[in-house]
Amino acid sequence: MKALVTGANGFLGFHLVEALVDRGYEVTAMTRKPDNRFERLNLPQVHGDIRNLDCLRTACEGQQIVFHTAAISGIWGPWKLYHSVNTIGTKNVIQACLQENVPRLVYTSSPSVTFNGDHQINQDETAPYPKHWLCNYPHAKALAERAVLSANDPGELLTCALRPHLIWGPGDQHLIPRLIQKARSGKLRRVGDGRNLVDNIYVTNAADAHVMAGEALEADSPVAGSAYFLSQDDPVNCWDWINDVLAMAGLPRIRKSISYYWAYKLGQALETLHDLRGADGEPRMTRFLAAQLAKNHYFDISRAKNDFGYYPRISNSEGMKQLEKSLHSAPPK
Numbered sequence: 001m002k003a004l005v006t007g008a009n010g011f012l013g014f015h016l017v018e019a020l021v022d023r024g025y026e027v028t029a030m031t032r033k034p035d036n037r038f039e040r041l042n043l044p045q046v047h048g049d050i051r052n053l054d055c056l057r058t059a060c061e062g063q064q065i066v067f068h069t070a071a072i073s074g075i076w077g078p079w080k081l082y083h084s085v086n087t088i089g090t091k092n093v094i095q096a097c098l099q100e101n102v103p104r105l106v107y108t109s110s111p112s113v114t115f116n117g118d119h120q121i122n123q124d125e126t127a128p129y130p131k132h133w134l135c136n137y138p139h140a141k142a143l144a145e146r147a148v149l150s151a152n153d154p155g156e157l158l159t160c161a162l163r164p165h166l167i168w169g170p171g172d173q174h175l176i177p178r179l180i181q182k183a184r185s186g187k188l189r190r191v192g193d194g195r196n197l198v199d200n201i202y203v204t205n206a207a208d209a210h211v212m213a214g215e216a217l218e219a220d221s222p223v224a225g226s227a228y229f230l231s232q233d234d235p236v237n238c239w240d241w242i243n244d245v246l247a248m249a250g251l252p253r254i255r256k257s258i259s260y261y262w263a264y265k266l267g268q269a270l271e272t273l274h275d276l277r278g279a280d281g282e283p284r285m286t287r288f289l290a291a292q293l294a295k296n297h298y299f300d301i302s303r304a305k306n307d308f309g310y311y312p313r314i315s316n317s318e319g320m321k322q323l324e325k326s327l328h329s330a331p332p333k
Contacts, residue, residue, distance in 0.1 A: 002026045003214075004063045004102075006050060006093065007070030009035040011172050012108065012164070015207040016067055017043070023211060030059045030070070050089035056096035065104040065214050068093045068148075073174070075135055075289045076274070076282035082140040090144035094151045094159075102157070106214045107148040109161040111199075111229055111299060112138035117291045119196075124300040125227050134288035145227060152225035158217045161227040162209060165297065166200035169319060170326030179242060183251045187284065190239050190257035192294030198238045199231035199298040202319035205312045206230060209304065216308035223307050229299035232312045232319075238293070248324040263290035 003020050007013040008029035014037065020027045021041065029038045030046045038045050048055030050070050060066060072085045090107065097105050114123065115138060116130035129146070133139040145161045152159040168175055182188040201209075209230050216223045243253045258266075267290045270283035304310040314322075 001064045002028070002062060004028045004030060004046075004059055004066045006030045006059075006066070006068045007108075008038070008045075009033075010069060011174065012167055012203060012206055012210075013069040014171075015169075015203045016069065016210050017041070019204075019207040019211050020067075028059065028063065050092055051084055053092045053095060056092050057100055060096040060100040060102050063100070063102050065106065065217075066093065066097055066102055067106045067108070067210055067214065069108040069210075071108070071141070072137070074137055074282065075286050075292075076271075077136060079136045079140075082136040083143075086137070086140035087143045087147070091147050094147060094157070097157050098151075104214060104217045105148065105151070105157060105159045106210055106217065107145065107159065107161045108210070109145040109148075109163045109227060110138060110141050111163045111165045111297065112292075113142035113145055113163065115291075115297075117287070117295075119296040120299065121296050122298060122300050123229070125229060125303055134291060135286060138288075149225055149227060154219035154224065158219060158224045160213055160217055160223050160225070162213055162230055163227060163299075164201045164206040164209070164230040165299065166198065167203050167206050168200055168323070169203035170322055172203070176245060176323070176327075179245055180249045180251065183246050183249075183254070188242075188254055189263075190254050190293075191263045191290055192257075192260040194237075194239045194257070196238050196294060196296045197235040197298050198241070198296070199229075199233075199235050200241070201231050202312065202314045202316075204314050204319075205232065208313055209308075209310045212308045212310055213304075221307070226303070226307065228304040228307070228310075229301050230304055230310065231299055231301055232316050233301055234312070234316050235298035236316065244320065245323070248320075248327050260290060260294035263294065266290075 003025045009031040028044045046059040114127040129142045148159045267285040267287040
């Protein structure tokens with residue numbers, strides 16, 4: 001089967017490409033810039049922006065399934081950017097699939113599309129989209145997810161949306177490096193009482209789930225038109241897990257803390273100050289970040305298990321061993 005992966009040079013995207021190649025797919029990698037890793041894999045590349053429909057049509061020509069992982073992530077940034085890439089870009093992917101007669105589309109969404117600032121405790125896919133948003137990223141992703149699921153039509157295009165939570169593992173250039181950098185700079189504080197449980201997902205498992213969902217995406221399958229939470233199915237204490245990662249990097253445990261109330265208030269104030277100044281970058285704290293760090297976030301993944309047979313092939317303990325090995329082998333910074 002011929003498969004296109006958008007955002008193929010991203011953390012999840014590259015692991016997904018490798019998983020598809022291992023399964024015998026003919027993979028085309030779509031990236032904004034050339035990446036020599038795909039040359040080593042002898043894979044064709046298409047370079048361009050998902051905001052460009054003509055570029056997407058070229059990439060989608062002759063494909064039998066599209067895995068759309070490309071997105072702008074983050075806790076802060078202008079609505080125009082998030083909406084243009086994550087929402088309009090995704091609508092362009094849908095349009096390109098329809099115009100080039102691609103029969104299947106698997107969209108990488110986020111659990112934050114259902115996050116309203118409260119605890120997410122064993123939450124399943126019946127949770128609605130919020131009426132109010134704490135930042136632009138989940139809002140834009142929710143609009144994109146809704147468009148993908150609405151586009152599902154057995155006669156034209158079969159679609160589904162996957163919501164992996166906190167993807168981690170060797171090669172991550174965002175979550176793990178960010179934690180380590182903030183700890184080294186002395187800017188990392190525990191938010192809340194330190195008892196919140198969170199789901200996460202090892203990157204290999206996230207890639208597996210995408211392949212499995214894509215292969216189950218048939219007209220008579222419940223996967224068509226559905227969204228799915230994905231995780232290790234083994235919630236961890238957020239701050240114990242962070243401390244374990246820091247220990248792997250040879251850093252001390254987090255000792256300083258701030259209450260959720262004051263972290264939220266600080267985030268609110270810093271967001272306002274950032275807006276007034278028109279400052280670049282992101283505030284040190286935001287309302288969304290405070291809630292993400294202090295609240296419970298774990299999910300019922302029964303639907304993914306039942307509908308396309310997902311299970312976490314790599315356990316938390318094995319994943320942490322692989323992560324530690326990668327951190328010890330990485331060049332010092």
